Amino acid sequence: MNNFAIVFCFALLSSCTPLKRNEKPIIGVLAQEVYSPQPQKTSYIAASYVKFLEAAGARVVPVMVNQTREEYKQLFNSINGILYPGGGVSINSSGYANAARIFYKLAIDAFSRGDYFPVWGTCLGFEELTYLTSGKMLLSHTNTSGVALPLIFTNESRESKLFNDFPVDVLNALATESITENSHIWSLTLESYNSNADLRQFYRVLTTNSDGKTEFVSTVEAYDYPIYGTQWHPEKNAFEWTRPYIPHSPLAVKTTFFMADFFVNEARKNFHKFEDEEAEKKALIYNYNPVYTGTKSAFEQLYFF
Numbered sequence: 001m002n003n004f005a006i007v008f009c010f011a012l013l014s015s016c017t018p019l020k021r022n023e024k025p026i027i028g029v030l031a032q033e034v035y036s037p038q039p040q041k042t043s044y045i046a047a048s049y050v051k052f053l054e055a056a057g058a059r060v061v062p063v064m065v066n067q068t069r070e071e072y073k074q075l076f077n078s079i080n081g082i083l084y085p086g087g088g089v090s091i092n093s094s095g096y097a098n099a100a101r102i103f104y105k106l107a108i109d110a111f112s113r114g115d116y117f118p119v120w121g122t123c124l125g126f127e128e129l130t131y132l133t134s135g136k137m138l139l140s141h142t143n144t145s146g147v148a149l150p151l152i153f154t155n156e157s158r159e160s161k162l163f164n165d166f167p168v169d170v171l172n173a174l175a176t177e178s179i180t181e182n183s184h185i186w187s188l189t190l191e192s193y194n195s196n197a198d199l200r201q202f203y204r205v206l207t208t209n210s211d212g213k214t215e216f217v218s219t220v221e222a223y224d225y226p227i228y229g230t231q232w233h234p235e236k237n238a239f240e241w242t243r244p245y246i247p248h249s250p251l252a253v254k255t256t257f258f259m260a261d262f263f264v265n266e267a268r269k270n271f272h273k274f275e276d277e278e279a280e281k282k283a284l285i286y287n288y289n290p291v292y293t294g295t296k297s298a299f300e301q302l303y304f305f
């Protein structure tokens with residue numbers, strides 16, 4: 001029996017270590033400045049990002065803009081991952097950009113101490129990651145401001161962490177059906193990626209897309225860090241309805257879930273926690289109410305801060 005256990009362990013190295021998992025992950029979602037500030041409305045988070053993470057078993061804490069470095073550091077040590085959402089602010093000079101830079105640096109430093117802190121960027125968040133990793137504005141204009149596309153998987157995607165546990169039917173649909181929604185005018189072209197050593201060494205390209213003229217990078221994962229980015233919007237398929245080009249087929253909606261499931265599982269590998277239950281309760285997004293904005297914005301519901 002012991003021999004069998006040893007052999008079994010060799011076969012499944014990772015299952016030998018007792019499985020330690022955080023089953024109550026809390027993930028930060030970064031806020032960003034509103035286009036025209038009003039009292040009580042200086043920054044926002046689209047509710048779809050919150051629902052995206054909640055659907056896969058995480059709770060959410062809003063990460064406000066313009067906090068001090070110390071405040072961000074304390075929050076970093078309290079949460080289990082962070083998501084940089086899409087949006088329209090500057091990736092080099094907004095409150096969003098500042099917070100993203102601080103958390104990115106903290107995540108990288110933590111990793112070298114064996115502290116696994118996952119970071120996810122969607123659309124603007126992905127563009128922000130390219131800026132943080134390269135220190136350069138490397139984006140180009142593309143004609144992609146409202147179009148659903150199938151993903152073009154790279155050969156390297158076969159070794160990816162991100163898509164490893166995806167069901168075959170979802171992967172097939174991703175490769176053949178237009179179920180990934182693009183809402184961006186800026187992209188990292190494949191050419192820019194290939195000509196920047198910092199990006200090439202840091203990120204494995206899992207998928208690309210084209211606007212008919214320009215090939216751009218659409219999904220990445222860092223080789224060595226738990227850092228992930230999609231130029232497309234996995235959260236929209238299940239939770240946004242304001243635009244006719246948002247896909248809602250059963251496999252499109254499953255895509256939302258499996259992307260979130262992957263990232264929340266990454267957050268389950270992190271063991272940061274709040275000082276006490278009181279501090280945790282105070283930080284959670286349940287303290288805020290989303291507002292119905294679907295009649296006048298691209299998002300059904302927004303949290304304003």
Ligand SMILES: *[C@@H]1O[C@H](CO)[C@@H](O)[C@H](O)[C@H]1NC(C)=O
Binds near residue numbers: 033042065066095
């Ligand atoms: C954050 O700070 C910047 C610059 O100091 C300011 O322009 C912006 O309005 C602030 N944002 C919020 C939401 O307070």
Ligand SMILES: *[C@@H]1O[C@H](CO)[C@@H](O)[C@H](O)[C@H]1NC(C)=O
Binds near residue numbers: 093
């Ligand atoms: C941000 O990027 C823009 C566009 O490349 C540039 O014009 C601007 O000077 C940059 N601002 C800062 C603060 O780096």
Ligand SMILES: *[C@@H]1O[C@H](CO)[C@@H](O)[C@H](O)[C@H]1NC(C)=O
Binds near residue numbers: 147
């Ligand atoms: C942009 O792409 C759309 C299809 O998504 C196409 O109908 C349109 O002609 C394109 N515009 C340009 C300027 O290429």
Ligand SMILES: *[C@@H]1O[C@H](CO)[C@@H](O)[C@H](O)[C@H]1NC(C)=O
Binds near residue numbers: 155
């Ligand atoms: C991907 O793999 C296929 C089959 O092994 C090969 O034919 C193709 O050249 C590879 N593509 C690239 C870009 O390496």
